[in-house]
Amino acid sequence: MTCSTLASPSPLRLGQVADLKGPADLATMQLMTQGKPNQDKKAQQYGVTPQSVDFNDWYNEVVKKADLADNSPVAGAMVMKPYGSALWERIVRWLDDAFKDRDHESLIFPTLIPMNFIMKEADHVEGFAPELFTVNKIGTEVLAEPYVLRPTSETIIGHMWSGWLNSYRDLPFLHYQWGSVFRAELRTKAFLRTSEFYWHEGHTAHASAEEAQAEVRMILDLYHQFCRDILALPVVRGEKTASERFAGASATYSIEGMMRDGKALQAGTSHYLGQKFSKAFDVKFQTRDQKEEFAYTTSWAISSRIIGALIMTHGDDKGLMMPPNIAPIQVVIIPVGRKDNFDEMVVEGEKLAAELRSQGMRVKVDKRDGVTNGFKYNDWELRGIPVRIELGPRDLEQGVVIVKNRTSEDKETLSRQDAVSGITARLDAIQSFLLKRATDFMLGNTVTVDSYDEFKAAIEDGKWVRAFHSGDAESERQIKEDTKATARNIPLDDAEFFAEREEGVCVHTGQPAAYGKRVIFGRQY
RNA sequence: CGAGGCGUAGCGCAGGCUGGUAGCGCACUUGGUUUGGGACCAAGGGGUCGCAGGUUCGAAUCCUGUCGCCUCGACCA
Structure with a gap:
């Protein structure tokens, strides 16, 4: 085990800020409090607010300091900086390959859509009307038919x-x-909720309902696989309740992940649209027996929001933690030397980098001069690079390298000869460690309840709740009003987690439960 | 969009009550000493105080409006 020394995560409960106890916590809090005249300047300059003090501040600071994204002059629209863009590009590449492997074809539609198109499907209009950007002028000429x-x-x-x-x-x-879409948001947050966001939108049309439904499930499973194997995100595959459906869908499926503050985040969706849109847009075909039928359609998406999930699932008080399978940089090499031998160490670092790259690893050599090693260590840890290698004169002499995993506090010595195989093993270990840690966290912070009092207490405690529900939309609405929690999804029979079929009575109304299994409730992003 | 808070150098802030022409720390530049966990010394550069009006001899400061950001609420991927 190369990376098991990280303390097991403890849940960050809502309300914890007010529950700070002891001098350590108070000291930490003061470091981060603005305007304190004698505060530690280094903490102000380099640190991020600890997750336990303010998860939201932590998130905003990590996004900025790790150079993922910055605010832009456009309200609610962020700029993805090079590191964030590199991460998104890797996500895009993996998914794009997966779609193509499954016989899907990419194409490109206009960004502008005639306003009246949006109006053609009743639920769709209702869902999107409040957040549409409208283009009603070209030059000085007012358009008779506006676009959105x-x-x-x-x-x-x-x-x-x-x-x-x-x-x-x-x-x-x-x-x-692949493209971006626009939904005006009043309260925005980098990656999670922006008025313009980036995604792929899949759209398929089929001759039968069964085939379309199979497509919806196939994509959901692909998303699940992507999250689990590449991003190390445990997610629950399930169906959304009627009130949480996509505007215009017959059925919506989602993958839901738990962030380290206990909130749920919908990481991807796959919709069965039935014939709703094909009827609205006259998408029909002639069947083998010469009848006319409307196509059965689907749509599905993963957006740049998934980066928020990555940040909030794996990050710690030092910053990001990138799973090796998605990390834009997997290994950073720090040449350690003084003026007279620094250049030599850089050369040695490049040699090692070349060996690692020849095995397919993504490696960076930090050649910056005039920055201390300690600064570099912290800098790359903030950015979540999985493995760091230190290479100095002593190591060269002894034929070793010093290696440290982002997931561990310990440095280890590895013989130079075994460096490549050793690093490869470490990357694998870190990948599985992150998935396991996140899975343990999710399972450890999900409680099964059979009374509404337990339900409310658990939600208040920042947990997910598994409970029976009647399926009544009004009851869901009241639960949300009471607790701010919503039905996240109803796990599918073959979901990796929480799939057990059970019968019971609704935790809120006392009526017989719908769905034949417990529903996951939680507060959400 | 409703409630609250905040906009002064790249970042974090002081100054504002009591108007008089802007300051601190970090970052940045240059030189030197350093470098195995966020270095030090010295000398520098950088701001129409969010924006627009108004009051005044004079506005970062007072008044009005507006825009942006953050938190909470309603909405969403």
Whole structure:
């Protein structure tokens, strides 16, 4: 075990700020309090607010200090900086390959959508109307038919499909596009909620409901696999309750992850749209027996929000922790030397980097001069680089390198000869460690309850709750009003977690429970 | 969009009550000493005080409006 020394995570409970006890906590809090004249300048300059003091401040500071993103002059729209962009690019690349491997084809639709398209599907309009950006002028000329900046593209794709589709032989359409969409947000937060965000939107059309439903499930499973194996995010696959459905969907499925403050985050969605959009946009085809039928469509997405999930699932008080499988930089080499031998150490570092790169690793050599080693260590830890290698004159002499995992406090000595295999093993170990730690955290902070009092107490404690529910929308609304928690999803039978089928009575209304299993409730992003 | 808080150098802040032409720490630049866990010394550069009006001989400071950011509420991927 190369990375098991990290203390097991403790849940950050809501209300913990007020419960600070002891001098250590108070000292920490004072360090981060603005305007204190005698505060430690280094803490002000370099540190981030500890998660336990203020999770939200921690998040905002990590995003900025790790150089993932910055605010822009456009209200609610962020700028992804090079490190954030590199991370997003890797996410895009993996998913794009996966779609293509599954016979899906990418295409590109316009950003502007005629306003009247949005109006054609009743639930869709209702869902999106409040957050539409409208373009009603070109130059000085006022448009008779305004456009909206796409909030999602079901409508314009439906419109185009209706022209492309004639026969059942044309189906399925397995399409997707990468791009950004616009949904005006009043309260924004980097990656999690911005008025413009980046995603892929998958859109498929099928000749039968069964085939479309299979597509929806296939994609959900792909998302699950991506989160688990690449991002090391444990997520629960499940179906959304009726009141949490996508505007215009017949069924919505999601993957939900737990952040380190106990809140849920929907990391991806896959929708079965039935014939709602095909009827609204006349997407029909001739069947084998010469009848006319509307296509069954789906849509699905993972957005740049997933980066928020990555930050909030793995990060600690020092900053980010990147799972090796997605990390833009997996290994950073710090040449340690004085003026007379620093250049030599850089050369040695580059040699090692070349060896590691030849094995497919993403490696950076930190050649910065005039910055102390300690600064570099902290800097790369903030950015979450999984493995750091120190290489100095002593090491060179002894034929070793010093290695430290981001997930551990211990440095270890590795023989120079075994460096490549040793580092490879470490990356694998860190990847599985992060998944296990996050999984333990999620399971350890989910409670099964059978009374509404227990329900409220657990939610107040920042946990997820598994409870029976009647399925009544009004009851869901009241629960949300009481506790700020919503139904996250109803785990699928083959979900990795919480899938047990059970019968019971609704924790809120006392009526017979719907769904044949417990529903996951939690506060959410 | 409702309630609250905050906008002064890249970052964090002081100054504002009592108007008189802007300051501190860090960062940055240069030189030197350093370098195995957030270095030190010295000399420098950088701000139309969010923006727009108003009051005044004079506004960072007082008044009005407006924009932005953060928290809470309603909404969402």
